[in-house]
Amino acid sequence: MDFDFSDDQKSLKGEALRFLEAKCPVSVVRGVLDDPAKRYDEGLWKAVGEQGWLGATIPEEHGGLGLGGIDLCVIAEALGRSLAPIPFASTVYFVAEALMLAGSDAQKAKWLPKIAAGETIGCFATVERPGVLTEAQVQASIQDGKLTGTKMVVTDGDIADLAVVLAKDGGRTSLYLVELGGGGVARETLETLDPTRNVAKLTFIGAAAELLGDAGEGMALTEAVLDRAAVYLAFEQVGGADRCLEMAKSYALERYAFGRVIGSYQAIKHKLADCYIKTELARSNAYYGAWALGEGGTDLKIAAASARVAATEAFWFAAKESLQTHGGMGYTWDVDCHLYYRRAQQLGLVAGGAKAWKERLVSQLERRNAA
Amino acid sequence: MDFDFSDDQKSLKGEALRFLEAKCPVSVVRGVLDDPAKRYDEGLWKAVGEQGWLGATIPEEHGGLGLGGIDLCVIAEALGRSLAPIPFASTVYFVAEALMLAGSDAQKAKWLPKIAAGETIGCFATVERPGVLTEAQVQASIQDGKLTGTKMVVTDGDIADLAVVLAKDGGRTSLYLVELGGGGVARETLETLDPTRNVAKLTFIGAAAELLGDAGEGMALTEAVLDRAAVYLAFEQVGGADRCLEMAKSYALERYAFGRVIGSYQAIKHKLADCYIKTELARSNAYYGAWALGEGGTDLKIAAASARVAATEAFWFAAKESLQTHGGMGYTWDVDCHLYYRRAQQLGLVAGGAKAWKERLVSQLERRNAA
Amino acid sequence: MDFNDTPEEAAYRAKVKAWLAENAPKNRANGDPEAAEGMAASKAWQAKKASAGYAAITWPTEWGGGGGKTWQSMIFGQEESKAAPGLSGPFAIGLGMCIPTVMTAGNDADKARFVGPAVKGEEIWCQLFSEPSGGSDAAAARTLAVKTGDEWTINGQKVWTSGAHYSDFGLLLARTDRDVPKHKGLTMFWIDMHDPAVEVRPIHQMSGGSNFNEVYFTDLKVKDSQRVGAVGDGWKVAIVTLMNERLSVGGGASGSNTGQVMKLAQDISTLAGPAAKDAGLREKIADWFVQAEGLKYTTYRTMTALSRGQTPGPENSIAKIVAANVMQDMASSAMELEDQFGILVGANAPLAGAFQNALMGAPGLRIAGGTDEILRNIIAERVLGLPQDIRLDKDVAFKDIPTGR
């Protein structure tokens, strides 16, 4: 039994926190928020690349650090805490993971080094309609090796170089690699609740597409990618929730009402205790998810869903109640609460909402019980 | 717009409260709780009968007071508050209502005067299996005018003289009147969470049964009875919730911890504020239900379901958090909190649980929206 | 119990409806008070109401009111909200809070000067109580008024002031004595919002909008005759203002908005099938519905009490706390149903982003006019009779109350 980060992982975490405190103060986040033309912070992206984080789990032979998933979790927690406005999740949790899960040797050799070096930004393009992603929803199709169709709500779709796209070829749903700089691709920026992260609509009209993984395995691979991404995202959410609790705590210790700090009132004390409870439960579930990254199978499916459900709840609760603790100040643009309130929704929805993950979790439990 | 009880109704309420304070102190409730042989308080039953309450809504021609449903609501609120351990709901909200809804002139003339006079106790026997009552569940059947089958969880089944039973004759599900003193009826007391109310299993083996209402209308009539009963029960629940809040408030004002009354701590203040909020929402929904008793139709179906959902939530919350407010004392047998904790479950389940009523509510809303 | 009008009510409603049909502006281009034409339309409407006795129905006719009953005012409000929605907005604070305070505590000259123009919509008022240091604690006001001769000099800052940028006058709570306990050192004044010593700055809200202002006073000179009530009586006067706020029951709670969620659910799938058939969602809809409808019927109970000439009970104190939390919960649940699309706002989002807008508005509703926490305290103390929180700021000179600064 060893249910904690190793000393190396703890020191990586410390390093990541210090790095982001220096390179990603909230001014960097607000720089993207306030400037509609700015879709991510390029300086931070470059710096993060130089740290080697983009290739954390990419094998050394492909230019990565060859670390384990747990190491990436540690980085994710720091990124979530700092609201880093960069296409890290899309590129690393989704596209690099998809390549490592399903890519051919040639595909890995071509793309992983570029991702590790920060030269290629990725995006994951699956949904077309509101509601949970289902196979029936997928209309994008391949004809003569060319992709035609529209993908909505593609995070980082405006800035990505490479998309992993879910599409149908005849009756078979598969994943495809599409270079967005090629022809037949139109992009349109979509306005979202969290302008610190870019989202686009991608329209493909006969764009060149290359099969990723086996034909017909598109849904299964998508789920496998989502499971891994869910664990990393859960660490971002826990990092965000931690920060919300800290902000609420500091404010509660400095803000006076009726002659004493508001942190001395039980209404605030117990609200923040509940916030702590939810965050610890999320952290423990996320740890289990981190462990399961190395296990795969049903363990990972259950752990990923648990981590996502608990972390989505924790971050949302922390974000909204931290804002509430700040009172009127929390409702202003200039105080940072709303950045977390927005990001809690962004992270809670980007890999699908908690409701769908609860259904996935219970289905897996049923399957395990039946086995 | 006149959305409150009339002066007459308010004075009836005051009278009912004073009467029950005198005739149904908690010692009467505990008398039934502590004595397994005692299935209800016969003295209280007699006294309530003498008040005329059993015939409140029964027409004067049948020996009742001929009052409206709203008047009965006022009485119900007082009964719920006092935890009256008598077969009032079974007899009045269920059986008398079923007779008034569906009985023939002869059936009304035979039974309503006896109910009004306190000579006949009724029970409503529908379910056979765990889970929501559905037509498929009904196995009890009529052959040659005789009833055979088993009904479970029949409230007041041990003490009733007359049962309204849901059964099938061939393909048609209908309600039947069965005199329990006749042959072919076996009764077995069932242990429940709330021993202050009697519950039995009724086994019929060729018992004489008389059709109540049109053949094949059994499910529709059952729902119609449940709708009316739900409104009356909601008032009992609001009465119970009120009492729980009062008990918690008094205890919070007299119990000291750390040198001051516990009611001065926000944890308790805000808990009781939430209790007040839920109870007021329940009261308002119950008022709407009371009004709708006179309207019937979709209005009543929506109002009854709303009243039941809100009142079940309010009483359960009040019962469990009033107990919690009492701390260790609340967990003892000698303090009355558990009587309300038990009754909150009894009232919340007796006409079907809130989950099923939520489904009924939304179905009705859909129907209304479509119309 | 009866949801229908009494004959007397029905007759009044018919009269009101006829008048509205005749007089309410057709094809109103823009009721937004932030735009010049919208404000002009509002002022014209208010003048028309005043001339017909509908501007302040319950006030005596000698003050420009209608000399009517509370139930008449409620019926007019219901019908006006259908026939001329939003137009009366800019006058609500003045007629609902400030002018009643002047009428109760002001001097005769002020009453004569201000009531008429306010009723007719010629002058707009704002309320200047909240300060940065005391959002929940208005009696902690620090804005300082110092008297020299017959004149006061005011310095300080107010915050969360609705309509300050289009107001002509403001009712200002200021500290006039720092050496006595906080509730005793306050004094109320009216001020001219057009004075150059008054600066109004909009507050940029998290939702992007600006419905409130900060208001700064730099050596604002105010005559002693602008005092409303006695020196040191400011808190007593403020309570009059705030009581009037609590009594101004609006056109009624609007009931549930669950229909919108049901509409959304018809077009969306969950993993198990159509969302409209999802039992989890259906249970939530039922829960929201009974809460929202419960509030609506609670308002009816209050209106019934007013109709009967009774003082309403405390039932209405629960409205905001329930409505705001249902709004936030419903919005985030609906977005969860939209799944990845939930993050979109505006035209690309389902139902044109209605739930995303609600999500961004809800935190403000949970805070403005008393946070959830303050309201629970008020219910516990004023409704349930539980003890006040332990106060460290009573019987202490204002200047000695801990503030962390």
Added chain:
Amino acid sequence: MDFNDTPEEAAYRAKVKAWLAENAPKNRANGDPEAAEGMAASKAWQAKKASAGYAAITWPTEWGGGGGKTWQSMIFGQEESKAAPGLSGPFAIGLGMCIPTVMTAGNDADKARFVGPAVKGEEIWCQLFSEPSGGSDAAAARTLAVKTGDEWTINGQKVWTSGAHYSDFGLLLARTDRDVPKHKGLTMFWIDMHDPAVEVRPIHQMSGGSNFNEVYFTDLKVKDSQRVGAVGDGWKVAIVTLMNERLSVGGGASGSNTGQVMKLAQDISTLAGPAAKDAGLREKIADWFVQAEGLKYTTYRTMTALSRGQTPGPENSIAKIVAANVMQDMASSAMELEDQFGILVGANAPLAGAFQNALMGAPGLRIAGGTDEILRNIIAERVLGLPQDIRLDKDVAFKDIPTGR
């Protein structure tokens, strides 16, 4: 991160399992300590464990312990809970709380006298802190000890005492000075529970059971040598006891019990079809599951810290508050699913009334050992560092603290 044993851990676990397979009672008829044969079985088992060094694994061998590590104790606990469940129960309070207190604060004679027999299961201890007047506030103890010569006379009452009826000795917190502030006037004693001046009365719980007692002292005479720690140091000593309580991480949180709800749902229908397919129920199951599993993994984190020789963080403070509320919510939701059958208990109820039993037990769990409210306060103050509640009972002589009497 690794859920598997290290080689060292695996070797120890194998050794423990072999010993347990050899020594644990087969076909144990009755482990109920309330029955004579059950208590005899418990005492025999404890003696056997002591002779093998498993009775107090982390204690020094000179005190009858095993001289081992915390991680060994955890592994033994896990395996013992499978091989010999419940048998060690009667000794938990003595070995977990009372004896460690004697070892820390007691005199040499007491240590020599009591540690050995307690380890061997020959003598059972109970803890006498809580009183009727101060359930959440143990320092408010009023049981009075008055000294005459070398002897103390004790009068008063304790409450919520587990195992008092089968205990041989008790650790008693008594008030010895009413003229100093509450935390300063307390003194700790050990007492003989068989003394006729001690009366034990079972508490009749709302669930029908009696797991706790009231204990009355009427002129109980106690020698000054029975004092544990200095006069007036009782609260400091009590904190040692309570700290040991917090450190005694048991065999580990058991994880979720959602399987039982899923089992129930397979046999039950809702209006829309089989309950097992009901999305509302499935979402609840997921919520309960992640909470229960979250607690389990939180325990693992604590155990890992102990294994590594670190002091665990405060994570474990959340366990009871979460577990008790999940238990209550799950029970009432399951009963709602059973619908009218939900009111039944015992054999006629679905799953033999498991959820009804849980419903009746949950309120006790939410209260015993610190209410939800006290625990949230502890988390806020000790974990988050927020200020203590304002105390009116500090720096005041105990006799002058308001009690309402």
